[in-house]
Amino acid sequence: MAGSVEKLLELLEIEQLDVDLFRGAQPETERQRVFGGQVAAQALVAASRSADPEFELHSLHSYFLRPGDHLVPIIYRVERIRDGRSFETRRVVALQHGREIYSQTCNFQKPEDGYEHSDQAPVVGRPEEGLSLADLAAARSEKELRHWQHEWAGLDIRHMGMSGHGLEVDPARPAEARLWVKVDGALPDDPVLQKAAFTYASDLTLIGASLVPHGIHINSPKLQPASLDHTIWFHRPLRADDWWLYDQTSPSASGGRGLSLARVFASDGTLAATVAQEGLIRRIG
Incomplete structure (x- = not known):
């Protein structure tokens, strides 16, 4: 996975094969399947390359259909669903071995003025007051730390x-x-890369939020976790390489699935995005 910002940028530099047809590279990974955030981020870049640069991505809606094979590249096919004066819509299908593994619909809007309101950020400590996930991995074991350093x-x-x-x-x-x-x-200022990097990171912790009341860790051998769908609404400019607060809640878990919602606040307290995901949290044994 993205063990450094340089490796993350390499993942986001997808290759154009033909008009609206792209290929995404795979990282070296210890995982058994492709990380969902990687597929979502690469698909976002593919959709953005087929959209008018005057339009900005304001939402994406997606489904994870099959586990991805990390040993072969992923092909992204873009369909131009709509080209309007105010909005453009693109559908992206990710393919491996001739089968769809992921689908994403992106909506782009030409910037315009309108009514404004938003939630306020919750009162929370500064980032340096929190516990680094790298340090938490190190506290569990040397193996966990090495895994974190290699993958995340x-x-x-x-x-x-x-x-x-x-x-x-x-x-x-x-x-x-x-x-x-x-x-x-540091990432380039390109808003597409900033949103793609955010999308990559947004998939990492949401399933964990749905497990909070149940006292089980996402890496437990008693759990089968997987992202099922993923939605992001971009409200205001957001830099993935500046601190953002991921204020997550899970309103429901049932039927082996957990729903997580998150408000995303920029470092200045601005509500920048909202994320929703349903994940598989199947109990084993």
């Missing part, structure tokens, strides 16, 4: 608390988790 060191993530551990348990909201996140290095 391109991201800096600081744990600020979850229900019952740093956050008060609220019976009305039993599953809450807050993290400060950023890419650990």
Whole structure:
């Protein structure tokens, strides 16, 4: 995976094969399947390359259909669904071995003025006051630390608390988790790359939020986790290489699935995005 910002940028530099046809490279990884955030981020770049540069991505909606094979590249086929005066829509299908593994629909809008309101950011400590996920991995074992450094060191993530551990348990909201996140290095100013890097990181912790009330870690051998779908609404400009607060909550878990929602606040407190994901949290044994 992205063990550094340089490796993350390499993943996002997809190759154009033909009109609206692209190929995404694979990283060296110890994982058994492709990380969902990687596929979503590469698909976002493919969709953006077929859109008018005057239009900005404001939302994506996607489904993870099959596990990805990390040993072969991924082909991204873009369909131009709509080209309007205010909005453009693109559908991207990710293919391996002749089968669809992921689908994404992106909507782009030409910037315009309108009504404004937003939630306020919750009161939370500064990133340096949080627990680094790298340090938490090191506390578990040397093997966990090496895995983190190889797979995820391109991201800096600081744990600020979850229900019952740093956050008060609220019976009305039993599953809450807050993290400060950023890419650990500088990215180009290109808004497409900033949104793609954010999309990559946004898939890493949401399933964990749905497990908070149940006292089980996402890496437990008693759990089969997987992302099922993933949606992002981009409200305002966001830099993935600056700190953003991931204010996560899980309103429901049932049927072996957990739903997680997240508000994303930029470092100045601006509500920049909203994320929703349903994940498989199947109990084993």
